[in-house]
Amino acid sequence: xxxxxxxxxxxxxxxxxxxxxxxxxxxxxxxxxxxxxxxxxxxxxxxxxxxxxxxxxxxxxxxxxxxxxxxxxxxxxxxxxxxxxxxxxxxxxxxxxxxxxxxxxxxxxxxxxxxxxxxxxxxxxxxxxxxxxxxxxxxxxxxxxxxxxxxxxxxxxxxxxxxxxxxxxxxxxxxxxxxxxxxxxxxxxxxxxxxxxxxxxxxxxxxxxxxxxxxxxxxxxxxxxxxxxxxxxxxxxxxxxxxxxxxxxxxxxxxxxxxxxxxxxxxxx
Numbered sequence: 001x002x003x004x005x006x007x008x009x010x011x012x013x014x015x016x017x018x019x020x021x022x023x024x025x026x027x028x029x030x031x032x033x034x035x036x037x038x039x040x041x042x043x044x045x046x047x048x049x050x051x052x053x054x055x056x057x058x059x060x061x062x063x064x065x066x067x068x069x070x071x072x073x074x075x076x077x078x079x080x081x082x083x084x085x086x087x088x089x090x091x092x093x094x095x096x097x098x099x100x101x102x103x104x105x106x107x108x109x110x111x112x113x114x115x116x117x118x119x120x121x122x123x124x125x126x127x128x129x130x131x132x133x134x135x136x137x138x139x140x141x142x143x144x145x146x147x148x149x150x151x152x153x154x155x156x157x158x159x160x161x162x163x164x165x166x167x168x169x170x171x172x173x174x175x176x177x178x179x180x181x182x183x184x185x186x187x188x189x190x191x192x193x194x195x196x197x198x199x200x201x202x203x204x205x206x207x208x209x210x211x212x213x214x215x216x217x218x219x220x221x222x223x224x225x226x227x228x229x230x231x232x233x234x235x236x237x238x239x240x241x242x243x244x245x246x247x248x249x250x251x252x253x254x255x256x257x258x259x260x261x262x263x264x265x266x267x268x269x
Contacts (some may be wrong), residue, residue, distance in 0.1 A: 001222045004232075005259060006201055007135055008118035008209040009215075010103035012078045013202045013263045019076075020207025020267060028061055032199035035184040036132045042116060043139035071240025076262040079115060080256065092248060102256070105144045106137060115142035127169025146264065147257045152211050154261035155189060158214070158254040162186045162221060165247050172235045172244075178223050185221035188198040188213055202262065218258045221251070 010033040014026035028034050044059040044067065081103040108114040116137040149157070162182055169179040188195055194209040195216035204214055223230040235244050 001199075001219050001255075001259075002102075002104075002225075003033070003120055004118045005104045005256070006199060007120065009107055009259050009263050010034070011118070012076050012106050013139070013207065013267075015065070016076050016263075016267055017203040017206030018065075019068060020206060022155070022268065024202045026066060026203075032073050033201065034135060036119075037135045039134040041135070042107070042137035062268070075110050077107045077109050078260050079107040079142075079146050080260065081105055081117065081140070081144050085137055088142075105140070105142070105145065107142065109130065109142050109146075113142045113144075115140055115144050125131050147260050149257055149261040149265070151208065151214055151261055151266045154254070154265075155210065155214050158217060158258050159186065159189050160220070161247060161251045161254050162189070162217075165251055167242060168240065168247055172237060172240055174233050174236055175230070175244075178230055181220060181223055185217040188242075189217040190219060198265055202266070207262070207266045207269055208268055211262040214262040214266070215257050218255045218262075219242045222255060224248075224252060 009033055011028065014023070014031070017023040017026050028040055029037070034040060040061045041058040042061055042064045043056040045056055045064055082107040103117050103119075105115040105117050117140045119136045119138055120133045121136050122133055155200070162185055166179060166186065169182065170174040191213060193214045199219065201215050231248060235241055
């Protein structure tokens with residue numbers, strides 16, 4: 001899965017569950033999305049806060065969590081910036097989906113929307129803890145898209161495209177290596193049980209089993225990015241090239257919408 005998507009989704013889901021009273025105050029360093037992070041910082045307002053003229057500088061995540069009691073759980077959302085989740089350029093986005101040109105944001109949706117862009121940056125010398133990279137949540141002008149799908153709708157959309165993609169692997173030999181990945185993702189989605197793990201993106205308490213299945217299925221079906229990926233494989237049968245492109249774009253969109261919907265809609269009341 002895209003690392004920045006996992007980062008933003010984990011922050012929103014665990015903070016929402018905490019604010020809703022379902023789980024303890026999150027310790028992000030102990031969660032899977034931050035396993036190799038040397039440092040986690042989030043831009044915080046400093047000095048006198050004048051609407052429209054706030055100044056921000058990086059601060060520790062614990063400061064942001066101390067600031068969070070003024071929020072309600074429903075105020076936070078996972079958003080997408082940098083382009084439409086569905087559109088003419090989706091094929092190219094899917095081709096680069098390990099480090100997607102799309103960005104993923106933590107969005108405060110109150111009357112004056114505020115957004116923080118989740119970024120992974122190289123770790124700097126002198127940081128006290130070990131890690132390969134650092135997480136920075138940078139305050140940006142909010143242009144976030146918030147795909148408005150329920151968990152049930154996102155699950156059904158993903159189920160349909162997984163069936164289509166798996167069928168394509170049956171008739172195109174070059175796509176056979178991804179058949180098991182797609183099949184496992186489909187099995188997870190259609191199961192009645194909660195999966196054992198999905199990299200701690202969703203907290204154990206506070207989110208529905210259906211939301212957990214959706215996120216786990218997305219992780220299993222993320223077949224984009226890296227050399228030799230699904231998008232680098234051109235079907236031998238030229239009649240299947242168009243179908244491959246259409247299914248790939250739809251799958252990529254459904255994967256992103258799946259995570260966003262699970263985080264934003266899957267929390268239990």
